[in-house]
Amino acid sequence: MGLFQQPVGIVTPLLSVEGASKEFYSRGKKVLALDSASLSVHEGEFVTIVGPSGCGKSTLLNLIVGLLPLSSGRILFRDRAVNGINPEIGYITQKDNLLPWRTLAQNVEIALEIRGVEKSERREQAEELIERVGLKDFEDHYPHELSGGMRQRANIIRTLIYDPDLILMDEPFGPLDAQTRIVLQEQLLSLWTTTKKTIIFITHDLVEAIALADRVVVMTSRPGRVKRVAGVPIARPRDIYQIHQSQEFRSVYESLWKELKPEVKMAGE
Ligand SMILES: Nc1ncnc2c1ncn2[C@@H]1O[C@H](COP(=O)(O)OP(=O)(O)O)[C@@H](O)[C@H]1O
Ligand SMILES: [Mg+2]
Numbered sequence: 001m002g003l004f005q006q007p008v009g010i011v012t013p014l015l016s017v018e019g020a021s022k023e024f025y026s027r028g029k030k031v032l033a034l035d036s037a038s039l040s041v042h043e044g045e046f047v048t049i050v051g052p053s054g055c056g057k058s059t060l061l062n063l064i065v066g067l068l069p070l071s072s073g074r075i076l077f078r079d080r081a082v083n084g085i086n087p088e089i090g091y092i093t094q095k096d097n098l099l100p101w102r103t104l105a106q107n108v109e110i111a112l113e114i115r116g117v118e119k120s121e122r123r124e125q126a127e128e129l130i131e132r133v134g135l136k137d138f139e140d141h142y143p144h145e146l147s148g149g150m151r152q153r154a155n156i157i158r159t160l161i162y163d164p165d166l167i168l169m170d171e172p173f174g175p176l177d178a179q180t181r182i183v184l185q186e187q188l189l190s191l192w193t194t195t196k197k198t199i200i201f202i203t204h205d206l207v208e209a210i211a212l213a214d215r216v217v218v219m220t221s222r223p224g225r226v227k228r229v230a231g232v233p234i235a236r237p238r239d240i241y242q243i244h245q246s247q248e249f250r251s252v253y254e255s256l257w258k259e260l261k262p263e264v265k266m267a268g269e
Pocket of ligand 2: 170
């Protein structure tokens with residue numbers, strides 16, 4: 001059993017997914033996308049989810065944020081049943097959704113602008129985050145003038161700026177090249193460490209899943225079920241550039257790959 005697998009004491013989890021199932025009706029046929037998935041996430045945790053394509057990972061995030069109703073089961077956020085879109089949850093997807101007519105800084109500020117935060121105050125907060133992710137000289141650039149990696153960094157900090165309690169990330173680094181991914185992983189870990197946010201991060205890359213997480217959730221092929229939840233007993237801060245070379249990493253990788261491999265094969269057949 002993993003190190004972080006048991007909830008500590010009687011502290012209520014921030015998020016509790018209990019037997020969540022979701023069926024879709026597509027062309028008159030019923031498709032079970034998610035089958036009785038259960039998962040608890042505690043405040044400040046970094047949880048990653050891996051599973052084959054089509055196993056219901058995005059569906060699970062859509063249920064958590066309240067974009068889709070459950071078919072059965074329940075999801076509690078701070079002990080309240082999720083019912084409609086939850087504004088306390090930030091949602092970051094592969095697509096950055098930056099507004100093309102706004103500069104980087106103006107995009108990052110949007111949430112504060114909506115809240116009516118004064119201009120100099122919101123610019124100050126935006127600049128601090130922009131600097132943290134190494135985009136200082138690009139504040140006045142428009143999205144089309146930025147690389148994919150830069151846009152995704154902007155996308156992450158524009159979510160962080162409104163300070164959601166939980167951040168869901170759906171394969172956010174999926175389309176980026178391997179080097180850029182590592183840089184963004186490191187920046188994300190640094191932001192997570194200082195902001196103490198709770199993150200649920202989906203990836204199809206097991207190396208990424210282990211490198212980032214306190215706990216890794218492995219899902220089965222469709223209909224998606226939680227197959228295993230494993231703690232990652234690797235000390236922090238972690239050196240993202242070297243972590244995969246360590247013995248600890250390799251043993252976690254081997255044990256999780258054993259669980260994931262048959263699911264990936266099944267999904268591909
Ligand atoms: N709105 C929808 N209508 C019908 N089927 C859907 C819908 N959304 C997802 N599905 C189906 O549910 C399954 C899980 O999808 P998804 O959650 O996107 O998987 P993943 O993110 O793990 O790749 C897939 O078979 C997909 O085709
Ligand atoms: Mg998906």
